[in-house]
Amino acid sequence: MTTVLSAEIEQQTGDFHLGAAFDLGPGISALFGPSGAGKTMVLNAIAGLATPARGHITLNGRTLFDSENKVNLAPNKRRIGYVFQHGRLFPHLSVEANLLYGVRFVPDDAPQINFNEVVDVLGIRPLLARRTHDLSGGEGQRVAIGRALMTSPELLLMDEPLASLDLARRLEILPFIERLRDAFDIPIIYVSHSLNEVIRLADTAVLLQDGKVIARGQAEDIWNRHDLQPIFGLADPSRGLSAPQTIIACKVAEHDRAFELTRLHGNGLSFWVPRLERPIGSRLRLQVRATDVTLSTDEPQNTSILNHFHGTIETLDASRAGFADVEIRMATGATLWARVTQKSAMKLNLTTGHDIWALVKSVAVARGTAEPVPPSLES
Amino acid sequence: MMLTPVEISALLLSLKVALLSTVISLPVAIAVAWILARKSFPGKVLVDSLVHLPLVLPPVAVGYLLLLGLGRNGIIGAWLDQTFGISLAFTWVGAGIAAAIMGFPLMVRAIRLSIEAIDPRLERAARTLGAPRSHVFRTITLPLMMPGLIGGSVLGFARALGEFGATITFAGNIPGVTQTLPSALYTAQQMPGGEFAALRIAILSIIIAMLALVGSEILARRARRTIYGGDT
Known part of the structure; x- marks a missing residue:
């Protein structure tokens, strides 16, 4: 992985101590964690809006901040775009003037960003002549994203850009951010406490809690760690009792035209899902909820469920009343989470090391479709 | 109603003095308010x-x-006199300075309120778009404080029109040189049989002040509308 950003940030605000160090590569990196974890502090330090007490920040080999050598570049010299939680559009300027605000400061040798392309990717052409105060929340955020893009940044910071929007607006903007990722080759740090947004958007993730980096790496690897699930639940209360889920990076392996099915392959597992209009080899991310996985001690013979896998029980977590969360390891090394009632766990006599069959009732494509994502695909 | 030469001269001088005082104090008031x-x-x-x-x-x-x-014998005045041959006391420029000082607090107050109403996060957003501080001030802060600039200027201007005590002490009451509307009114009222002349000047003062206040309200409304839209 080429390193785009390397940061080591230490800062003390009242009782809160931020001490975070991480490297980030290209693509979308999620900065994820409960509120109060210090996510925005990290972004502000990177953007130069706050000065850390100690540390260093390097972007594409260029030192932005270095407490030891007393380097602290002004925010306007950092070439970092920032999309704030609330658009922060300039109220006395038109949408077009907002978009063009930073253009005159773009260095000549920076990659040229085409105004028309930005406007089209974000779908804001009809808004150009409007004033900012009569834009809807979603429109405002798209303009704010466009305004940051037009400065041809080396890195784009997005601080919960969807948090102030209702669910419908969020679903409206997510595809724009995906298009952004595909159309412009700009690394993005995406701060969020919504697991769904992060699973859908991010390549890599940094998990922050109480000012410390708890985990970082490939997004799938982090989401599948059972020990981190309580933090995810803490960060994103919308997940309720938060049954674990398995995230699997897949490629489209084959299409079955006769039965209108598509086979997805990832982590050594194959999933049949209703036909996806995607070319062979395209990448996507599958989300398998533990509650959608049924267990059987015998090989399933007469079942309508297409996707079943053989493995052994790796972990058995019966700490929740009424439920048992079971991690199954396949021969391929892949793991899958299942949630069963404690009654079933008792009846099937589930213990670690036990041979088991996992039947996957449904999977969701969490990432990789250009079209709106169907909530779940019955298999 | 025809104006007498004394009234015309006092009116023009008042406007000149008030304008000068506004021009002098505005940049300082902006800096202090900020x-x-x-x-x-x-x-x-x-x-x-x-x-x-x-x-x-x-x-x-x-x-x-x-x-x-x-x-002329003051600390700065003596130096000005010796170095540049400039004397401020008993001149219309001196009247302008006196009026500027008297109107300064009103101006600072209005401008300060308008700056406090600006979300500093807008300025920080502008910095992340590549704009240096001075450009942010010119293109974001200054336009957004326009309602306060207008209101403050007009308050200062109106205060300068009405200024009497400081002006007459420092600049005197010389007809055609430093005799503004209030000093003309004072003079008229001191003269036997001058009550009617004094009343005319008082009415003239009211008209000018009203014009300035109404004009400023219209301008400030227009500025607010350009910034925030709607019918505020």
Whole structure:
């Protein structure tokens, strides 16, 4: 992985101590964690809006901040775009003037960003002549994203850009951010406490809690760690009792035209899902909820469920009343989470090391479709 | 109603003095208002009180202090006189300076309020778009404080039109040189049988002041509409 950003940030605000160090590569990196974890502090330090007490920040080999050598570049010299939680559009300027605000400061040798392309990717052409105060929340955020893009940044910071929007607006903007990722080759740090947004958007993730980096790496690897699930639940209360889920990076392996099915392959597992209009080899991310996985001690013979896998029980977590969360390891090394009632766990006599069959009732494509994502695909 | 030559001369001089005082104090008021609105430093309360002093001090005292400082024998005045041959006391420029000081607190107050109403996060957003501080001030802060600039200027201007005590002490009451509307009114009222002349000047003063206030309200409304839209 080429390193785009390397940061080591230490800062003390009242009782809160931020001490975070991480490297980030290209693509979308999620900065994820409960509120109060210090996510925005990290972004502000990177953007130069706050000065850390100690540390260093390097972007594409260029030192932005270095407490030891007393380097602290002004925010306007950092070439970092920032999309704030609330658009922060300039109220006395038109949408077009907002978009063009930073253009005159773009260095000549920076990659040229085409105004028309930005406007089209974000779908804001009809808004150009409007004033900012009569834009809807979603429109405002798209303009704010466009305004940051037009400065041809080396890195784009997005601080919960969807948090102030209702669910419908969020679903409206997510595809724009995906298009952004595909159309412009700009690394993005995406701060969020919504697991769904992060699973859908991010390549890599940094998990922050109480000012410390708890985990970082490939997004799938982090989401599948059972020990981190309580933090995810803490960060994103919308997940309720938060049954674990398995995230699997897949490629489209084959299409079955006769039965209108598509086979997805990832982590050594194959999933049949209703036909996806995607070319062979395209990448996507599958989300398998533990509650959608049924267990059987015998090989399933007469079942309508297409996707079943053989493995052994790796972990058995019966700490929740009424439920048992079971991690199954396949021969391929892949793991899958299942949630069963404690009654079933008792009846099937589930213990670690036990041979088991996992039947996957449904999977969701969490990432990789250009079209709106169907909530779940019955298999 | 035809104006007499004395009235015309006093009216024109008043407008000239008020305009000068506004032009002198506006840049200083913007700087002081910005510092008071955005910065915290030891002694801020002291600076704030100092700015407000002309509001509560007897105007005569301000005029007297000006004489002490800027008069021909004053500390700065003597230096100005010897170096440049400039004398400010008993000139219309001197009247402008006296009026500027008297209107300064009103101006700072109005501008400071408009700066405090600006979300500093907008300025920080502009910095992340590549704009240096000075450009952010010119293109974001200044346009957004326009309602306060207009309101403050008009308040200062109107205060200068009405200024009497400091002006007469420092600049005198010389017809055609430093005799503004209030001093003309004072003179007329001192003369036997001058009641009607005084009333005419009083009415003239009211008309000018009303025009300035109504004009400023219209301008400020227009500025607010450009910034925030709607019918505010």
